[in-house]
Amino acid sequence: MIVGCQDYNSNSAxxxxxxxxxxxxxxKFKLAFPxxxxxxANCHTSxxxxxxxxxxxxxxxxxxxxxxxxxxxxSQIIIRTINTGGGGDMPQGGTAIPDDxxxxxxxxxxxx
Numbered sequence: 001m002i003v004g005c006q007d008y009n010s011n012s013a014x015x016x017x018x019x020x021x022x023x024x025x026x027x028k029f030k031l032a033f034p035x036x037x038x039x040x041a042n043c044h045t046s047x048x049x050x051x052x053x054x055x056x057x058x059x060x061x062x063x064x065x066x067x068x069x070x071x072x073x074x075s076q077i078i079i080r081t082i083n084t085g086g087g088g089d090m091p092q093g094g095t096a097i098p099d100d101x102x103x104x105x106x107x108x109x110x111x112x
Contacts, residue, residue, distance in 0.1 A: 022056050023056050024057045025059075026108070026112070028104075028108040029057075029058050029108055031104050032105050032107075033056070035097070036055075036105075037052075037053055039081070039097050052066075058112060062112075067109050067112070068109070070109070070110060070111075070112050071109070071110075072106045072110050075109050077105060078106065078109065081102060082096075
């Protein structure tokens with residue numbers, strides 16, 4: 001009996017749901033990345049933001065000053081997603097991201 005253990009199928013909706021199969025980094029990053037794609041890179045299509053979808057490792061997010069390893073409170077991704085109505089909060093004109101997704105982002109950054 002042959003059993004397949006494929007856990008990622010690039011020919012299905014997995015790429016959309018989980019992001020690229022080339023993600024490298026912690027398991028927490030692999031949970032956070034689809035949120036970053038859906039909640040950030042999906043709308044940010046300007047030349048400044050469009051590369052975000054290609055930031056497939058934690059080092060790039062840190063090198064671009066979007067996160068500060070271990071310091072979620074001062075990481076730009078978190079500062080901008082708080083959505084307290086202070087202007088510039090994301091998503092612009094929308095409601096805050098769901099608490100569970102926000103917590104996933106916090107957990108990821110704090111774990112670095």
